[in-house]
Amino acid sequence: MNISIIGLGYVGTVSAACLACKGHLVWAVDINSEKIRIVNEGGSPIVENGLADKVAEARRAGRLHATGDIEQALQETEICFVAVATPSRPNGQIDPTHLLRACEQIARALVKLDRSQVVIIRSSVLPSVLKCCEDVLNAIAPGKTKLCVNPEFLREGTAIRDFENPPFTLLGVEEPTVELVLRSLYIDFGSPLYVLPPQEALLVKYASNVYHALKVAFANEIGTLCESSGINGQAVMSMFCRDNRLNISARYLMPGFAFGGSCLPKDLRAILQLAKQSDLDLPLINALFASNEKVIERAVRQVMDAGVRRVGLIGLSFKPNTDDLRESPYVEIAERLLGKGCDLRVYDPNVLLARLTGANKDYIDRVIPHLSRLLVPSLADLADSELVIVGHNYTEVAAFLETVDTTVVDLTGQHARPTLKAELV
Ligand SMILES: NC(=O)c1ccc[n+]([C@@H]2O[C@H](COP(=O)([O-])OP(=O)(O)OC[C@H]3O[C@@H](n4cnc5c(N)ncnc54)[C@H](O)[C@@H]3O)[C@@H](O)[C@H]2O)c1
Numbered sequence: 001m002n003i004s005i006i007g008l009g010y011v012g013t014v015s016a017a018c019l020a021c022k023g024h025l026v027w028a029v030d031i032n033s034e035k036i037r038i039v040n041e042g043g044s045p046i047v048e049n050g051l052a053d054k055v056a057e058a059r060r061a062g063r064l065h066a067t068g069d070i071e072q073a074l075q076e077t078e079i080c081f082v083a084v085a086t087p088s089r090p091n092g093q094i095d096p097t098h099l100l101r102a103c104e105q106i107a108r109a110l111v112k113l114d115r116s117q118v119v120i121i122r123s124s125v126l127p128s129v130l131k132c133c134e135d136v137l138n139a140i141a142p143g144k145t146k147l148c149v150n151p152e153f154l155r156e157g158t159a160i161r162d163f164e165n166p167p168f169t170l171l172g173v174e175e176p177t178v179e180l181v182l183r184s185l186y187i188d189f190g191s192p193l194y195v196l197p198p199q200e201a202l203l204v205k206y207a208s209n210v211y212h213a214l215k216v217a218f219a220n221e222i223g224t225l226c227e228s229s230g231i232n233g234q235a236v237m238s239m240f241c242r243d244n245r246l247n248i249s250a251r252y253l254m255p256g257f258a259f260g261g262s263c264l265p266k267d268l269r270a271i272l273q274l275a276k277q278s279d280l281d282l283p284l285i286n287a288l289f290a291s292n293e294k295v296i297e298r299a300v301r302q303v304m305d306a307g308v309r310r311v312g313l314i315g316l317s318f319k320p321n322t323d324d325l326r327e328s329p330y331v332e333i334a335e336r337l338l339g340k341g342c343d344l345r346v347y348d349p350n351v352l353l354a355r356l357t358g359a360n361k362d363y364i365d366r367v368i369p370h371l372s373r374l375l376v377p378s379l380a381d382l383a384d385s386e387l388v389i390v391g392h393n394y395t396e397v398a399a400f401l402e403t404v405d406t407t408v409v410d411l412t413g414q415h416a417r418p419t420l421k422a423e424l425v
Helices: 009-022 033-040 050-059 070-076 097-113 127-140 159-164 178-184 199-226 233-240 262-278 288-305 329-339 349-355 360-365 397-403
Strands: 002-006 025-029 062-066 079-082 115-121 145-149 170-172 193-196 310-314 343-347 386-388 408-411
Touching: 002 009, 002 070, 009 025, 009 033, 009 062, 009 159, 025 070, 033 050, 033 062, 033 079, 033 397, 050 062, 050 159, 050 233, 050 397, 062 070, 062 115, 062 199, 070 097, 070 288, 079 262, 097 115, 097 145, 127 193, 127 199, 145 170, 145 178, 170 178, 170 199, 193 343, 199 262, 233 262, 233 360, 262 288, 288 329, 288 386, 288 408, 310 360, 329 343, 349 360
Parallel strands: 002 025, 002 079, 025 062, 079 115, 115 145, 170 193, 310 343, 310 386, 386 408
Antiparallel strands: none
16 A cells, blocks of 8 residues: 655654555655654664664665655555644643644645545544544545544554554544555454544543553552552552453443442442551542542432433442442432432332342341332333433343333443543543
8 A cells, every 4th residue: 555654753653664564655754854864764763672673674675755745745645644743732632733734734735636535643632633633624625535543552662563463453434435445454463453433443542541541550559558568569469460350351441330339438448548547648549439429429410400300210239130238329329319309219129139038138127218118129110200210231121211211311331322421522
């Protein structure tokens, strides 16, 4: 394929050299003449393991050219990657100046050349910035570009290895013809390739980096806590990492409702108490209860905003498939809705059973007798609710929701495809 890449930074140079070494013809464009010179002389403009060799190999094969002339590059190529920097503004917002300038240059060149091009944003941006790119391209060169995204997951230091063996290739593309072109580019990469709507693909990149930051901060706080008690934090965390069922896994990573139950809140409180006794500041771990509380508050607000009175709640125990009600966030939401005057009914077959027989009967009678009285024996008893809160995703829930014409607040995230919130875009 004939490819242009705008931006000879870490992402751009690695992509350019690796794609050229795979046999593509690559035109790399930068505004920095020194970088152009270095690449054309067969060297690397950045310090990165093995990159100078890759650039030299690509140059020797005559498949990599660097230029400051975007028109020259676009004339030669079918698809154009944009990998310019997207730094932070002082307020944390993305500064899109370089990216929008690059889009403007691409559009102007395409008008002059009277041709169209697939434009793939490789830079990390949020959906609002992608929309600005689209607006710039369409304003200057209407109908001449097909815009999509292809977030990059490489790490500096191991960039070539990461580029050639990514965990997956992610395309944010809506048009099938463009998808086909990009699929053919990545066909021999040997990693899975996934296609999402562009907005989702962009957020996968951000979720990944935020999660990496979260992991580092979490490990450091556990390490600090261990150290203050004379315990080897490295040993603790290396054993922690061996659990790839619950710890290093997809468990607990789906957006849904708040945590609760008989263990998580209790053990979190114990760790926070230990930190306090040791005069340790652990801001991340300390923030977990506040974060959890926000989830409950948001759910209550969602129900109250609907302006209804008759509410059905599916699920009361702290998670599905148990009758354990200790520190259940569903009990919490039920209490708050009752406090706000809602006429509440609750469906939870496990709790219903426990009320009659189980070991939890005493807890139910003693601690939540008022909620226990609201339990109904079947989902059909919630049919005349003005709003139904889906807390637990029992198998019969989907069919039930099909039969009722009621507002649904889905705490499981599994009954409605979530729409992007304004604060994210
Ligand atoms: N560095 C990484 O490890 C990494 C990994 C994944 C994603 N990303 C993302 O990729 C993007 C690029 O990051 P980077 O670290 O490679 O940036 P960088 O700062 O190293 O390089 C950007 C290059 O773009 C050039 N440039 C700026 N405006 C231009 C224009 N109008 N025309 C041509 N060239 C132009 C600059 O001269 C510079 O050489 C960012 O959005 C970043 O968040 C970076």
